[in-house]
Amino acid sequence: MSKISQMIEYLQADNQWHTSEEIAVYLGVTSRTVKNYIKKLDSSIKVISSKKGYKIEQADIQSDEEEEIHFNRVNTVINTLINSDNRVNIYDLSEKLSLSESVVINLLKEARLKVVNYDLKLEREGDFWKITGSERNKRRMLSSLLYEESAQGLLSISVLETIFPNVDVAQIYSLIKQASTKFDVYLTTFDINNILLHLLIAIQREKVVSIQKKRGKAVTFSEYIVTNTENIANLFFDETDYEELVEIIRLSISRKEMPENIGDEVYRIINDLVGYIKNIYDVNLDVERFRKQFSLHLSRLIERVRKNEKVHNPMVKSIKNESPTIYECAVLVAHRIGELCNLEINEDETAFIALHIGNILAAQIENDEKIKVAILMVEYRDNSQIFLRKLQEKFGDTIVITNVIHDIKDIDFQNTDMIITVGENFSNLGITTVTISPFLLSHDISKLTDAINYKKSELKRKSFQRLLAKFIPQSNFSYSDKVEQRKSVFRFVTKEFEKHEIVTGDFEQSLEQRENISSTAFGRVALPHSLKMDAKKSEGYIYVNPKGIKWGQDITVYLVITLAISMDDKKIFREIFDVLSNIITNPANISKLIENKTYEEFVSCLLKMIV
Numbered sequence: 001m002s003k004i005s006q007m008i009e010y011l012q013a014d015n016q017w018h019t020s021e022e023i024a025v026y027l028g029v030t031s032r033t034v035k036n037y038i039k040k041l042d043s044s045i046k047v048i049s050s051k052k053g054y055k056i057e058q059a060d061i062q063s064d065e066e067e068e069i070h071f072n073r074v075n076t077v078i079n080t081l082i083n084s085d086n087r088v089n090i091y092d093l094s095e096k097l098s099l100s101e102s103v104v105i106n107l108l109k110e111a112r113l114k115v116v117n118y119d120l121k122l123e124r125e126g127d128f129w130k131i132t133g134s135e136r137n138k139r140r141m142l143s144s145l146l147y148e149e150s151a152q153g154l155l156s157i158s159v160l161e162t163i164f165p166n167v168d169v170a171q172i173y174s175l176i177k178q179a180s181t182k183f184d185v186y187l188t189t190f191d192i193n194n195i196l197l198h199l200l201i202a203i204q205r206e207k208v209v210s211i212q213k214k215r216g217k218a219v220t221f222s223e224y225i226v227t228n229t230e231n232i233a234n235l236f237f238d239e240t241d242y243e244e245l246v247e248i249i250r251l252s253i254s255r256k257e258m259p260e261n262i263g264d265e266v267y268r269i270i271n272d273l274v275g276y277i278k279n280i281y282d283v284n285l286d287v288e289r290f291r292k293q294f295s296l297h298l299s300r301l302i303e304r305v306r307k308n309e310k311v312h313n314p315m316v317k318s319i320k321n322e323s324p325t326i327y328e329c330a331v332l333v334a335h336r337i338g339e340l341c342n343l344e345i346n347e348d349e350t351a352f353i354a355l356h357i358g359n360i361l362a363a364q365i366e367n368d369e370k371i372k373v374a375i376l377m378v379e380y381r382d383n384s385q386i387f388l389r390k391l392q393e394k395f396g397d398t399i400v401i402t403n404v405i406h407d408i409k410d411i412d413f414q415n416t417d418m419i420i421t422v423g424e425n426f427s428n429l430g431i432t433t434v435t436i437s438p439f440l441l442s443h444d445i446s447k448l449t450d451a452i453n454y455k456k457s458e459l460k461r462k463s464f465q466r467l468l469a470k471f472i473p474q475s476n477f478s479y480s481d482k483v484e485q486r487k488s489v490f491r492f493v494t495k496e497f498e499k500h501e502i503v504t505g506d507f508e509q510s511l512e513q514r515e516n517i518s519s520t521a522f523g524r525v526a527l528p529h530s531l532k533m534d535a536k537k538s539e540g541y542i543y544v545n546p547k548g549i550k551w552g553q554d555i556t557v558y559l560v561i562t563l564a565i566s567m568d569d570k571k572i573f574r575e576i577f578d579v580l581s582n583i584i585t586n587p588a589n590i591s592k593l594i595e596n597k598t599y600e601e602f603v604s605c606l607l608k609m610i611v
Helices: 003-013 020-027 031-040 064-082 090-097 101-116 135-151 157-163 169-182 189-205 221-233 239-252 264-281 288-306 316-322 324-341 347-368 383-395 442-471 486-499 507-517 567-584 587-593 599-608
Strands: 047-050 053-056 121-125 128-132 371-377 399-405 418-422 432-436 477-479 534-552 555-566
Touching (some): 003 020, 003 031, 003 507, 020 031, 064 090, 064 101, 064 128, 064 324, 090 101, 090 128, 101 121, 101 567, 135 264, 135 324, 169 221, 189 239, 189 347, 221 239, 264 324, 288 324, 288 347, 316 324, 316 347, 371 383, 371 442, 383 399, 418 442, 432 442, 442 534, 442 599, 486 534, 486 555, 534 567, 555 587, 587 599
Parallel strands (some): 371 418, 418 432, 477 534
Antiparallel strands (some): 047 053, 534 555
């Protein structure tokens, strides 16, 4: 069978996204060769390519949009059951989702498989269903769902354009970016999204009329954005809304300042909500940017409800359908605010709360993937903002500036990966520190690039080490020359997995089925895994035989890493597979790895190979 035929069979066997690196490892070729194979395919075989990788286009496979709708429905079912004190009737679920009972039954079956990963159970008593388990595990699951949905991009430009069809969202977004350059103001992604969101909501509340009077000259960054937004939307904000928007934007570029006109009641409610969400969802909203921005929104929300002022939120239906966990979280927050203030918060206001929660969680997710940097600099008058903007333009894709400080005592070491000192040299801070000039010259950029690349590798190793410890525990390691045949390895590993209830009884057969399509061995290593991601729990098993294992005709391997993956851990599988595949394609690495007789030695050696 040709390599191209093997590639097609591999893609057809598992219609998920596969990176070129993964396919290259499978075929024993380079990534460039894989891309050439894709180009050579005839028109009868359609392979979709994206930044996620490649997969076969099949008519009977759900579209990405359909998959997302289905995913959100399952999440809605889980949220409803976890947040209900009593059992839930299937007919009530059916009515809530506007789906037939048979469809809801299938959703419940999928939900049952999903909750198992959090040591929870979905139990049925006639027509009634409930999720049982510890409150801690319920919080773990809700937290995971929140972050999953936030990662999908609740505030993407395309989504906002659909929700606000009569507003030029892209032009206002460009205005904010252009203003940051014009006024030398440093904005994070969160800041931009927050400003954009408030402007769109304000436009939605206003009655659109032709501008009959002109503002005075916009002097500040905030005034410039609000005034030009009026021009784009062809409306005129009343003075209260105008001043409020100017204040919101001003606070977005203030790194420490809290709103001045927020009363004790709002501060008390914010403190209560932070603890309330932590207790229910195990999510930390006790961060300055959430307190600062949400306190403004909360103050106006309470004022509107008390005055019985109605607002229309066009995003209610969209948020409900696309981010059910975030919306459910907002419902609980709205209910809690109502309890504390003796108010009734409607759906429109609840959806606005959901946007704030989604925005802060999305920012946390984005920042988790970047190097957290603190800037230590003296005041250079107007130069500090120029410096920060240049730094963001050059390194914004890889770093997030968590704080700008002027005294070494203010460094938050627990939440900082690296310190950039400007103009002054500090040493022995116990953390990666880079000293550069305030002008960000070419040699400064070179020095920073090297430091960032080093830190990225270091953090990647630490992240993979945590992932590996969770995915392949110490008990899942064997160094022995007793097992010499592939089938014997499969039987041994399957029994180990079954002993800990990781897989079902047909796992060994599934490994063989996958192997019969095309060998999972390349070089002296094998990465066997089943065709389906149907494990009860995701784990891996490392087996090293220094004398070799007969894997097939004329194939001998010395290292076998067997992977059992559940559907909910597809992302973990890809992360582990990609890192391992990059390492074990180098024969020199394999010769070093198989010398290690203990789990600790093996992992230590493996981590040193990550670059």
